[in-house]
Amino acid sequence: MLLITMRAPLRTTSVAILLFGFTLTSVCGSEAGPSHEVAETVxxxxxxxxGETERHSFVAQGTSEIYQGHPCTVLLPDGKTMFCAWSINHAGHLGPLARSDDGGKTWGGLLDVPDNWRQVTQTTPTIHYLVDPDGKGRIFVFGGLDFPGRLRQAYSEDGGVTWTAMKDTGLTAECAPKTIMSFDNGKRLVMWCDRRGPFALNRPDAEPYIWEAESRDGGLTWSPERPVVRTQSRWGQPAVIRSPDAKQLLMVLRNEDFHSLFSVSNDNGKSWSEVRPLPAALTGHRPKMLYAPDGRLVIVMRDTTTTSKTHGHFIAWVGKYEDVISNRQGQYRIKLLHSNAGRDCGYSGFELLPDGTFVATTYIKYRPGPEKHSVVTTRFKLDEIDQKEPMK
Structure with missing residues (x-):
C-alpha cells in the first residue's frame, strides 16, 4: 500500500526559496532572480x-487513414454533460465536436458545426463554458489559425445544439487558451495565451512570452492582449489556478528545455514573478490542473522528463499546491495512458465530476499497428489510487 505521507529528499540551494517573498514585477521590467536548483530525476x-481498460472510453477512434488529435473538454454546470473538441491530424484542422451525457463514460457521434470551422487549420482547439455578467452561460470553442496565427472563436447559446461560425477575435496566439478565469464577481474574464515576437519588449529579437486579454461581456469580445510573463520556450501553453486560499495565482508553463516553469501572482494577475523551473516530477507538456475534493492538486500532462519511467506517456502528478511553489516533488505520479507513438500525446481535457471522479482526455496512439491516434478518456479517483502499489 502506498503511504500518502511519502516525501523524497531534494537538492536545494542554501537560500530558502519562498515564492511569497519574490518581488512581482511586470514582464517588461523584470530582472533575473536568485538561482533555483531543482531535482533532475523523479x-x-x-x-x-x-492497462486498466475498464477506465477507458473513446471519443473518436483513429483509423489507418484518420489521425484524431489535440482534444479539450468542458463539463457543464449540471455535472454530467461534457463536450469535447479536437483536430483532425496533428495540430490539423478544427471541426470535430462530440457530446457525452454521462460524464464521459460514453460519447455520441459527431455534432453538426458550421463549415468554416474546418478553415481553422494548424490548430489545437480549446472549449470553455463562460458566463457573462448577467448570468447567461455560453459554450465557446477557440482555435488559433496557424502558428502563430489569429485566434478564432465560436459559441453556442443553447447548450451545444447549434453553433455560430468561427469569428476572428482580433488576438494573435500560438495556441488557443487553456485557462479562462473569472474575476470581480463574474464581471471580468481573463484568458492567457503564448506568443513570440517584438510585441512584448519592443525589439526584433524578443523572447517568447505569455499575454492576457480580458472580456467584460462573457467572452463575446476581448481587449487587446497585454504581455505579462516572459518565458523561455516557443510553447508556453499556460495553465492557471488559484491557491487554496484564493490569495495567489499559479501559472504552470511548458518548456522545451527540460524543466517546466512556473510563475505566481499575488495581485490577481496584475503582475507576475519571474518564471522558475519545476522539479523533474512536475515536468511535462500541456499541463491542466484541478483540485481533488480533499484539497490535493492534480496536474495532467505529457511526461517529458527524460529520466522518467513514464517518459512520453500521459500522466498525472498528485501533490499539494505548496509543493509546486516550494520546489518539492509532490506525493506520487500516475501513468494514465500508454503512448505507442513516443511523446505524441498529452494535449488534454480534464474534468472533476461531483462524485470526485477525474475524467482525463487526450489524443494517443492507443494500440500498436496501423491505427493512428484516437481521442481517449480515462477515469480515476484519488482515494482508490492511494491504495495501489507503485511501479517497480
Missing part, C-alpha cells in the same frame, strides 16, 4: 493504471 512513486 524520486516519488509512480502508479500505473494505464
Amino acid at each position: 524520486s516519488i512513486p509512480t502508479i500505473d493504471i494505464s
Whole structure:
C-alpha cells in the first residue's frame, strides 16, 4: 500500500526559496532572480493504471487513414454533460465536436458545426463554458489559425445544439487558451495565451512570452492582449489556478528545455514573478490542473522528463499546491495512458465530476499497428489510487 505521507529528499540551494517573498514585477521590467536548483530525476512513486481498460472510453477512434488529435473538454454546470473538441491530424484542422451525457463514460457521434470551422487549420482547439455578467452561460470553442496565427472563436447559446461560425477575435496566439478565469464577481474574464515576437519588449529579437486579454461581456469580445510573463520556450501553453486560499495565482508553463516553469501572482494577475523551473516530477507538456475534493492538486500532462519511467506517456502528478511553489516533488505520479507513438500525446481535457471522479482526455496512439491516434478518456479517483502499489 502506498503511504500518502511519502516525501523524497531534494537538492536545494542554501537560500530558502519562498515564492511569497519574490518581488512581482511586470514582464517588461523584470530582472533575473536568485538561482533555483531543482531535482533532475523523479524520486516519488509512480502508479500505473494505464492497462486498466475498464477506465477507458473513446471519443473518436483513429483509423489507418484518420489521425484524431489535440482534444479539450468542458463539463457543464449540471455535472454530467461534457463536450469535447479536437483536430483532425496533428495540430490539423478544427471541426470535430462530440457530446457525452454521462460524464464521459460514453460519447455520441459527431455534432453538426458550421463549415468554416474546418478553415481553422494548424490548430489545437480549446472549449470553455463562460458566463457573462448577467448570468447567461455560453459554450465557446477557440482555435488559433496557424502558428502563430489569429485566434478564432465560436459559441453556442443553447447548450451545444447549434453553433455560430468561427469569428476572428482580433488576438494573435500560438495556441488557443487553456485557462479562462473569472474575476470581480463574474464581471471580468481573463484568458492567457503564448506568443513570440517584438510585441512584448519592443525589439526584433524578443523572447517568447505569455499575454492576457480580458472580456467584460462573457467572452463575446476581448481587449487587446497585454504581455505579462516572459518565458523561455516557443510553447508556453499556460495553465492557471488559484491557491487554496484564493490569495495567489499559479501559472504552470511548458518548456522545451527540460524543466517546466512556473510563475505566481499575488495581485490577481496584475503582475507576475519571474518564471522558475519545476522539479523533474512536475515536468511535462500541456499541463491542466484541478483540485481533488480533499484539497490535493492534480496536474495532467505529457511526461517529458527524460529520466522518467513514464517518459512520453500521459500522466498525472498528485501533490499539494505548496509543493509546486516550494520546489518539492509532490506525493506520487500516475501513468494514465500508454503512448505507442513516443511523446505524441498529452494535449488534454480534464474534468472533476461531483462524485470526485477525474475524467482525463487526450489524443494517443492507443494500440500498436496501423491505427493512428484516437481521442481517449480515462477515469480515476484519488482515494482508490492511494491504495495501489507503485511501479517497480
